[in-house]
Amino acid sequence: MTAVGTALVARKPAWSWLSTLGRLVLAAVWIAAGLSKITDLDASVRAVRAYRLLPELAAQMAGAGLPVVELVLGVLLLVGAGVRACAVVSALLMVVYMAGIASAWIRGLQIDCGCFGGGGALAAGVRPTYGLELTRDAGLLVVALLLARWPVGPFSVDGMLAGRREENGR
């Protein structure tokens, strides 16, 4: 039974489908987030600046680099390549994003998180939605962590490669 404890596949086949579902949810979120920002990298850099956390060069790197990272991460998860590594990176990114949003909340900034494009200060009278954003990211963090624990589900490049390796090994 100790072997089962380290298994990458969930015990019951039905649960391995949950791994695929979680992977696709995470993939969809990353692809949507990446696409919404990649068409205007300037806006993305401005959204990072609005947090007033990073020095200029770091804000440019994060603002212009992350949309592309998110998009590639989403595509890798969609096809199921390197799922465990992608899930761990996703979880780390979620922690960083949550820290940023929480810090904006604590400092009383009135900004749009810029999670899916946009960003910058909110118009007068518009209330920030930090609580909602943190809850959403916390949910995605849980999905990413579960996926890191059980990365193998049906319909993945990883699964196909593993199957082939096993066949060759016989």
Add this chain to the structure above:
Amino acid sequence: MMSKKTGRNTRSVVTARRGPSLTAIIGIVVVLLFAGVVGFGVYRTQHQSNSGAVPVNATASGVLVGQASAPASIDIYLDFQCPVCRAYEQQSGATIDGFIASGAAKVLYHPLAFLDQSSTTKYSTRASSASGCAAQSGAEVFAKYVKLLYANQPPEGGDGLPESQLISLGQQAGAGGDFAKCVTDNTFAGWTAALTDAASKAGINATPTVEVNGKQIDNTDEALRQAVQAAK
């Protein structure tokens, strides 16, 4: 039942116990880092290719309208696609005109492109660049053009105004010379990008933002009047 289940488990465990190899993990991390570098590279390249062309009668920080000697200096950060900016113009446009006419204040307009994503044609950039073209015919023409652009502001999420209308409104404001070509060529798109970046770096992340003698004020007519009075 029990033994059957165990058997299946053992099999899947054998398949699955081989986790991702270290090479695979390093590969993924390298791919993601490369993606980030590509994004950063694209951003930097875009910024280097911004031409340094600045409209006549304008500076790298905007277009000044009014007498340079006026005691109060108003900075208006605006976006032609921004409905609140239009509302601000409707609210305080006449007040500002009065200050300019009496010499109580001068206005430095910063036409930014924060809302390029709010139209399908990067209208914010096109309109700002066109306003730079109008400034070439004089600060008064620019000021009239600002009002006309607000009066004809396209809805958010649409296609923005077509070039033909940007041109005809400019001609209505009194823009001459090669105004039409300047608009068509988007000549001052680089100027717009530089203005936008400078404002963002200065901590401006909303439009309209109004400052009087460098100090941000509320977007009310009363706040504007008080601040200009105080600057006398």
